Amino acid sequence: MTETQRSALSVCFSLAIILFALFVTQHFVLPLLWAAILCIATWPLYRRALSLTGKREILSAALVTILAATVFITPLALGLAQAARQAPALAQLVASANTEGLAAPEWLHRIPLVGDAIYNWWLATLGQPHGLAHLLEDGSVGRMQSASEVLKRVGSGVMHRLVDIAFAFLCLFFFYKDGRALQDQTDAIGSHLIGARRWTLYSLKVPTAVRATVNGLVLVGLAEGVLLGIGYQFAGVPSAVLWAAATGVLAIIPFGAPLAFGAVAALLVYQGNTAAAAAIFALGMVVLFVADHFVRPTIIGNATKLPFLAVLLGILGGVETLGLIGLFVGPVVMTLFVTLWHEEKQFRRAVPE
Template identity: 40%
Template sequence: MAEEITHDHRRAQRIAKASLGIGLALFAIWLSATFIPALLWAAIIAIAIDPLYARAEDRWPGGRKAWLPSIATLLIALLVLAPLTIGVVEAAREARTVIHWLADARANGLAEPDWVRQMPFANEISGWWQDNLATPEGTALQWDRVRGSVLGGNSELVGRNLLHRSVVFAFTLVALFFLLRERDGFVAQLKIAGTRALGSSGDRLGTQLIRSVRGTIDGLVLVGIGEGAVMAVFYLIAGVPHPLLLGLLTAVAAMIPFGAAVLFGIAALMLIGQGAVGWAIAIIVIGLVVVGIADHFVRPYLIGGSTRLPFLWVLIGILGGVESLGLLGLFVGPATMAILILLWRDYIEGAARTAEIPVPAPD
């Protein structure tokens, strides 16, 4: 009887402890909800650079707790801030030209360019241009409409969003520094927790998570940079204004499947504005070929090969992640799908072993 009371008492204590832990965990998530994206970004960056960082630790073991994490964090900050700085400088250089062009358009209207006559439906386009842009009044009216729809009521929202992203970026760097400094301790604790919670599957799930993040980075970031570099060369050959800056923007957009097509369209419009209709068509065709090769051959091999995940689920993870979490979803989405597919395969293999049904090997 006493043993039953003791057993019930211990069971009640375990339930109370588990309930308290779950309640505190939920409360902590609610408190830190603003900084969860920063923690996820820090974890993704740490996983991505871990092979290089581990080599640096082996070469300079004395810097593990001080200068190695600091240098790695500083390099990541420069890698993000340098392109942004270049873009801001280029935009500032062009701002004066754009301001003068707008002032001249409001004062004198926009003369119809010669390339309009080479476009399909040239008469309709020419008529609309004469009615809406050829006169100072029409140009001013169209500009006021565009400015009102784009900027009206959004300036405060843009400023608040920029401040929020700056805070998240700063906290990401702080979190990355501590993740790198306490790297060995974090890894050991996660392994123990995974084994205790999930048994032998814990280590496999952790390995799959790491592989999926690195595969996604290779398939999205590196391939996107490659697309941007290739297109920058063709922008330069075609005479697109600011080819290097546009190539950089193309690389960023190319990290999202089919996102680079928007930049191809902008480059083509710039060329059409210069009267180079042939080069505009060539840029569109070349861009579609580059995107087709990258999205249908290179990315499926890099992402699907490292995660053992069919590219359909990779694509769903990427697009669904972007829609739900923004840029962070590019990496969280495929990793989530990879873990889910691994759990599904474990379940199917376990059920098949119980029923003695042969299971086909994954592609």
């Protein structure tokens, strides 16, 4: 057997092992990715904890994991508790809307230009029995004939997500504890495959892109939720805390916040509080404009040296292709692409001979 044939077989053997490992762990890939993203984003915090605990890796990993879980789970628990209180009534509404149809509100007629068209569309779709199932084109919706069935299906989905979250934080602990060894092994493999000089250039970009994306998307989105939540409270929105949590989650996705504060404004209009609805919508547009046009591009673009268009394409393209995890993977991919585009200049500047 020639050396070329031996090398080809070695590559095939390695690829087979990698593919089989991915096949075996396919249901855990998403929690692993979330844990990896959170680990990279909070790695400086873990290093600070190491220095405070005298280099005790297990203690430091446990402390930072508990802190991260507390920061993440506390608002989630508050939102779930609020949702649980509203769940029976909401489930009954969904079941009734699906089986009997949902009556079109009369205020739709008052919307300028398109009010009559929206009212007629509502009557033809949501106003008909099982119209909700036909609109969503989902067989599971059609089987939601009662409030108990709605709660059962929604509860099953929530429990599945909670298990994924728990597994992600378990993985996060081990990523902290064994992070240095994982980084050394990754550097060794990357340097072997594409060369130490080139690997160093690219590997320096990934943590920066992840941290900038977390700061620019998650923190800014949660800040939008807090600001608009205060407005909801003053406007007298029912379940203002739950709506604020939903706004914060949707605001993580660029241009997602209008779905939340638009729904709140529509709810206020439905209740006859037009002035409060207009105020909430105006506040939402101001917060959205400042966040998406000034704060986010500055945080992400300045840290990753990406133009605004590349940041936007990475975020939106990542969400379209990979779902929520694409929010963070997309900007990393665009950062690596721009690095490749300017590779020779980056070599001379970032990795001197």
